[in-house]
Amino acid sequence: MNCSACEARLAAYLEGDASPRDVQLIEAHLNGCPSCRALMQDLHAVEIRLEGLRGIEPRPDFTLGVMAAVAALPVPKPARLRVRWLLAYVAAGWALLIALTAAHVINWQHAFAAVATEFGKAGVAGSTLVDVGTRLHVPAYAAGALGIELLVLAAGAVALRHYLPRLSGWIAGTQAI
């Protein structure tokens, strides 16, 4: 055993917490190492000095003071992540989009045409854009990506529902992550 290993185990040794094998190794090391013997004496002295430390009593009106301050605060309510609400908002958003499309309030063909026109102004032919888009299956990918996004959002919300109160506590300085 070298000095750093001995130093790390000396306090445990003094408290009788070291394993029998460690006890043997530590004692063998202490026999030949004045530095660690000195540390052991220091640790023994520290133990005595720590035992002599006196704690303090809270001030007599401690609880009264806290309760008076607390009386002025709103009664705390359990903070829960509204997973169902979150999903409801997403579903409502999609329903609105579909409804507006069905009612021809949003005309996707016009919208795409407008985008294509903008690209045309920039020097890219609209037909080329549509061709490239179709060949690369962009609409299918876009629809797939939206579906996946929804699933990830839902799964994330469910998975994090235990941690979000903790996260908000951490932000408020009341909780370690």
Added chain:
Amino acid sequence: MPDETLVALILQGDSSAFAPLVERHKRGIVNFLYGTVRSTEDANDLAQETFIRAYSHLGTFNPQLAKFSTWLYQIARNAARTHLGKERRRPQHEELYEDETLEQRLPDTRREASPDAMILAAEEQQTVRSALLTVPEKMRMALSLRYYRHMEYQEIADSMGVSLGNVKTLIHRGKASLARALGRSRRSPIGDSHQTQEVGGRELLCL
């Protein structure tokens, strides 16, 4: 009644259920903070602030994730960190704790024989307390709970939210760190040790 039941009562609207929680934990929290801050007044103020913060954020406490005491000590730890951050920005020039005179730190007169002995005992407390401030935070926390509050290792583990083995390691290492700090304070004024956060350590003379 367990802590978690009292918390549930408060969340149902019975704020008076907070009083037994304060009564139950105030000594531990005050003494825990006393190991970190410079005066009994600061320790009391910060402890009260801890309970008030705990109350206002009680809705974020999740009994499935931690014990109430672990959560409460975490708030106290954060409060102490904020306080220490403010202290560091303020110039420190006093050796005695700001609002304490030596008389206030004097021990129980029934036990101490002479005024000289009382002064020596008060100085001894001061020396150990100052050295304790140089010990890394988690070790200091474990040592404070053990020696100011006389908590059992298992209670400390519950309060800190760590394993029993971890508490033993923290206390053993904390003592070694304190031994080095006290050894150094014999060679230099203790005021220096408060500013020297890193304990250089004993030189290894043999291998």
